[in-house]
Amino acid sequence: MAASVARVGRPLLGVAVFLAALAVWEAWARSKGSILVPPASSVVETAWEVWPTTDFLTGVGASLRRLAAGFAIGAGVGIGLGLVMGSSTRARRALEPLVEFCRAMPAIAIVPAAIVLLGLGDAMQITVIAFGLCFPVLVNTLAGVRAVSPEVRDTAAMLQVGALERIFRIYLPGALPSIVAGLRVAVSLGLVAVVISEFVGEGEGLGRYIRLQQTEFDVPAMYCGILFLGLLGYVLNRLFLVGERRVLSWHYGSVGEGVGR
Amino acid sequence: MSRLAEAMEREQPAPRAAAPVLRVSDLSKRYSADGPPALSGVTFDVGEGELLAVVGPSGCGKTTLLRLLCGLIPPSAGAVLFDGEPVQRPPREFALVFQDYSRSLFPWLNVSRNVMFPLRGAGLARAERIARAEAVLAEVGLHGVARSYPWKLSGGMQQRVAIARALVSRPELLLLDEPFASIDALTRAELQDLLLRIHSGVEHRRVTIVHVTHDIDEAVYLADRVLVLGAAPGRVIGSIEVGIARPRTQTTTRSSPQFLAVRNQIHDVIAAKEATR
Numbered sequence: 001m002a003a004s005v006a007r008v009g010r011p012l013l014g015v016a017v018f019l020a021a022l023a024v025w026e027a028w029a030r031s032k033g034s035i036l037v038p039p040a041s042s043v044v045e046t047a048w049e050v051w052p053t054t055d056f057l058t059g060v061g062a063s064l065r066r067l068a069a070g071f072a073i074g075a076g077v078g079i080g081l082g083l084v085m086g087s088s089t090r091a092r093r094a095l096e097p098l099v100e101f102c103r104a105m106p107a108i109a110i111v112p113a114a115i116v117l118l119g120l121g122d123a124m125q126i127t128v129i130a131f132g133l134c135f136p137v138l139v140n141t142l143a144g145v146r147a148v149s150p151e152v153r154d155t156a157a158m159l160q161v162g163a164l165e166r167i168f169r170i171y172l173p174g175a176l177p178s179i180v181a182g183l184r185v186a187v188s189l190g191l192v193a194v195v196i197s198e199f200v201g202e203g204e205g206l207g208r209y210i211r212l213q214q215t216e217f218d219v220p221a222m223y224c225g226i227l228f229l230g231l232l233g234y235v236l237n238r239l240f241l242v243g244e245r246r247v248l249s250w251h252y253g254s255v256g257e258g259v260g261r
Numbered sequence: 262m263s264r265l266a267e268a269m270e271r272e273q274p275a276p277r278a279a280a281p282v283l284r285v286s287d288l289s290k291r292y293s294a295d296g297p298p299a300l301s302g303v304t305f306d307v308g309e310g311e312l313l314a315v316v317g318p319s320g321c322g323k324t325t326l327l328r329l330l331c332g333l334i335p336p337s338a339g340a341v342l343f344d345g346e347p348v349q350r351p352p353r354e355f356a357l358v359f360q361d362y363s364r365s366l367f368p369w370l371n372v373s374r375n376v377m378f379p380l381r382g383a384g385l386a387r388a389e390r391i392a393r394a395e396a397v398l399a400e401v402g403l404h405g406v407a408r409s410y411p412w413k414l415s416g417g418m419q420q421r422v423a424i425a426r427a428l429v430s431r432p433e434l435l436l437l438d439e440p441f442a443s444i445d446a447l448t449r450a451e452l453q454d455l456l457l458r459i460h461s462g463v464e465h466r467r468v469t470i471v472h473v474t475h476d477i478d479e480a481v482y483l484a485d486r487v488l489v490l491g492a493a494p495g496r497v498i499g500s501i502e503v504g505i506a507r508p509r510t511q512t513t514t515r516s517s518p519q520f521l522a523v524r525n526q527i528h529d530v531i532a533a534k535e536a537t538r
Contacts, residue, residue, distance in 0.1 A: 149361075150364075151365035154328075173367070250369050251369070
């Protein structure tokens, strides 16, 4: 009985802390009484008006499209390179220094170079997003392939599994739990890169919306954009977890419950 | 022929074929050029239909020997000949079963797909592959688990799946690396008897088996002949004919004077080797 109360209470606790944070914000803003520090209530009120507008939603759509394109390219490159580096020692030795070098560069640092090369439009923005999220995917793919057990490798060798078949039928499924964990991190990093690239680039988008409201001193609207990003990140992560549980049901069973929450 | 004579003939130890299936000659393995050899000058034959057990203390290179036999690693010197041809990469006719069943099955495939995997390039229709998998699963005593994932099964059942996967492609030589070492004692006895059944004929074909173990009693119970390896460097220090009639059973065979005699003989070989170190 006590246990079931605790189980019901668990999400409630999280909600309570969330509401408390809003209350602290509200109290602090009211005590300041400045237009630069709008209280939570007025931000929520504004959000209620702003979020459903076509203007705002078009921006959200543009941001999501960029995220999707950058994700597809970055994750594809990350998984592909990770599989190649994981399955061939020579490829790993050849590529590792370059990859480690590029990985050390923050995505934001390549923005000026990307602008010089690609301009201010979607090409630059998608490149920055893809760059920002491809490395965690690559590193996780590589780690996943290298964690494939020696017994599985030997079994594949005994069964005459060729190089290409080994990549797709042994390493890819074997590394999938690790790859998916990398992809989930990549979604959050991708969102960061979306905002960064929109701060400096052209076209509509959430990042652009936030910048615009800031320069126009519409502080509550600026917070609306920021809060929406938080919401978007949260929802994307949840969706990802649901998909992950379906695709990797075999994995969660084999390592026990409670992984990847 | 009288029934007695028939029975006697049936209970004869398996006659060794004139031409061995596997010839191992002067096989050595060093993992690094200046390091000590893991195996040195190992020579033996495996006859067709023979069940050869390889025993030895840990670190004597049992697993190295098995990987060399399979062509998974190249020897530093010497050769492994299968049907007269040198083994340079894993031959189609070989199948290998590992000690760690949970790490050797493909966790992303269910039992049926695990067992069907070796048939993927065999040019068989899907229905045929499924039928073959079901038949071999029944042969190893598994029913109704085809659609389960490996982790749902007990250790003994997982090892049965691994054995089924090894048998599905109808190998001529089955190699096992301490297959029952991580399995509880009762299940181990069942799996030993399963191995004896496999040896006596899967689908009426005798299978040649090389069984690596550190359990001397298991080796004597199962094998036609026991190859004893010594450590540092790994080499053959004895080859002992078991000669106990088949069929064998856990109770009768293990309590027979013959069993105890062979077992003591092997212990003596190992003790004599220890004394000379």
